[in-house]
Amino acid sequence: MASARAMTSTRLLCLFNATAAGSIKTLARTGCRVCLTRNMSSSPPRLQGCMSAWIIDQYGSNGVLKYTEETTVPTISSATEVMIKVHAVSLNPLDVAMRGGYGAKLLKLRRDPLSVMDNDTEFPLILGRDLSGVVVDCGSGVTHFALGDEVWAAVPPWKQGSLAEYVTLTEYEVSHKPKVLSHIEAASIPYVANTSLSALVNGGGLCRDSSSNKRVLITGGSGGVGTFAIQLLKAWGAHVTVTCSQNAVGLVRGLGADEVLDYTAGDVVEQLEMMEKFDVVFDGVGGDTEEWAMGLLKPWSGAKYVTLVTPLLLNTDSMGLLDGTLNAGFSLQSKAIQILPVVEAQFSFTQVPQAFQKLEKGHARGKTVVRVAEEDDRQTEELVQDSSTETVESVQETAKQS
Numbered sequence: 001m002a003s004a005r006a007m008t009s010t011r012l013l014c015l016f017n018a019t020a021a022g023s024i025k026t027l028a029r030t031g032c033r034v035c036l037t038r039n040m041s042s043s044p045p046r047l048q049g050c051m052s053a054w055i056i057d058q059y060g061s062n063g064v065l066k067y068t069e070e071t072t073v074p075t076i077s078s079a080t081e082v083m084i085k086v087h088a089v090s091l092n093p094l095d096v097a098m099r100g101g102y103g104a105k106l107l108k109l110r111r112d113p114l115s116v117m118d119n120d121t122e123f124p125l126i127l128g129r130d131l132s133g134v135v136v137d138c139g140s141g142v143t144h145f146a147l148g149d150e151v152w153a154a155v156p157p158w159k160q161g162s163l164a165e166y167v168t169l170t171e172y173e174v175s176h177k178p179k180v181l182s183h184i185e186a187a188s189i190p191y192v193a194n195t196s197l198s199a200l201v202n203g204g205g206l207c208r209d210s211s212s213n214k215r216v217l218i219t220g221g222s223g224g225v226g227t228f229a230i231q232l233l234k235a236w237g238a239h240v241t242v243t244c245s246q247n248a249v250g251l252v253r254g255l256g257a258d259e260v261l262d263y264t265a266g267d268v269v270e271q272l273e274m275m276e277k278f279d280v281v282f283d284g285v286g287g288d289t290e291e292w293a294m295g296l297l298k299p300w301s302g303a304k305y306v307t308l309v310t311p312l313l314l315n316t317d318s319m320g321l322l323d324g325t326l327n328a329g330f331s332l333q334s335k336a337i338q339i340l341p342v343v344e345a346q347f348s349f350t351q352v353p354q355a356f357q358k359l360e361k362g363h364a365r366g367k368t369v370v371r372v373a374e375e376d377d378r379q380t381e382e383l384v385q386d387s388s389t390e391t392v393e394s395v396q397e398t399a400k401q402s
Contacts, residue, residue: 206280242260283307
């Protein structure tokens with residue numbers, strides 16, 4: 001195990017994807033260092049210190065998004081960090097908000113507490129919170145992950161994001177990806193899962209042991225957070241009512257919603273007022289919802305109104321909540337196996353601006369996912385298949401000579 005850990009610290013392994021890394025991991029037990037040097041494409045190899053990424057160097061609309069192949073590859077800067085080769089990323093409304101400058105001052109202060117004393121810029125910034133990928137390097141103190149492990153994560157908003165080839169996070173911000181999920185499916189879950197859990201548990205006072213027969217209303221339940229929350233609440237035994245548009249009714253019913261109201265078919269408030277009162281209202285719409293939602297709660301029972309549409313970072317310092325949610329790591333593997341990932345649209349890495357445009361239109365029916373590593377994966381798989389025998393023989397010969 002010690003030699004495998006030493007192997008991961010060589011930094012050479014960021015050249016490989018999960019398949020290649022798995023082969024190296026096995027060979028590491030021999031105590032030999034291995035490096036496949038054959039080019040994976042006919043184009044000139046990129047400098048190892050640079051990677052592709054989508055960045056912004058100012059806040060604004062979709063036009064500020066820029067593609068570059070000259071972003072510095074993040075390095076392992078502490079013993080507990082892992083480097084991840086990103087395979088897929090999903091976008092969240094938070095990414096659109098951060099592109100426009102949401103929480104800029106507080107997030108800059110969180111990145112560098114001394115920045116309050118100077119005018120240093122936070123740019124360039126990489127957006128993207130969700131990711132699924134493969135571990136390609138580990139710090140010397142990492143104990144939960146090894147080279148080649150498939151993982152998923154929700155990147156904290158004060159760190160450089162996931163719309164890049166590589167991301168570096170602490171091992172406590174990462175979890176093993178369930179094997180039953182593809183990278184595309186896995187990337188759709190982390191941030192909405194963290195958001196749903198934080199809102200329902202911390203805000204709504206619900207959990208697996210306290211939700212049986214509780215009545216929960218979810219407004220705007222067809223988006224990423226809503227589709228996850230429906231399944232989580234049903235797994236906990238709650239009675240779930242959802243509002244959505246007509247073309248999403250079938251989706252949310254299929255996810256387990258007990259009652260579904262089409263807000264385009266009439267006065268949804270009037271319909272809700274005729275129903276039994278709720279223990280929790282989970283608001284994913286905002287606007288004037290709070291004005292009428294409070295009247296739907298059970299009186300004198302500790303019923304709660306929880307909203308996701310709040311100026312969280314604009315005028316309150318709620319970093320304690322974000323730290324507690326994200327730094328605890330993403331430990332939903334057993335739950336996620338029972339939850340259906342809802343992916344509405346997929347885009348290639350060259351289509352990130354189009355993915356943002358799709359998200360900004362609203363009326364989501366699940367998550368929007370960007371495929372980051374696809375061509376490289378096919379090329380590396382072919383490389384490993386062509387050279388695996390040659391590599392093993394080379395390692396055996398090196399072992400004999402050492």
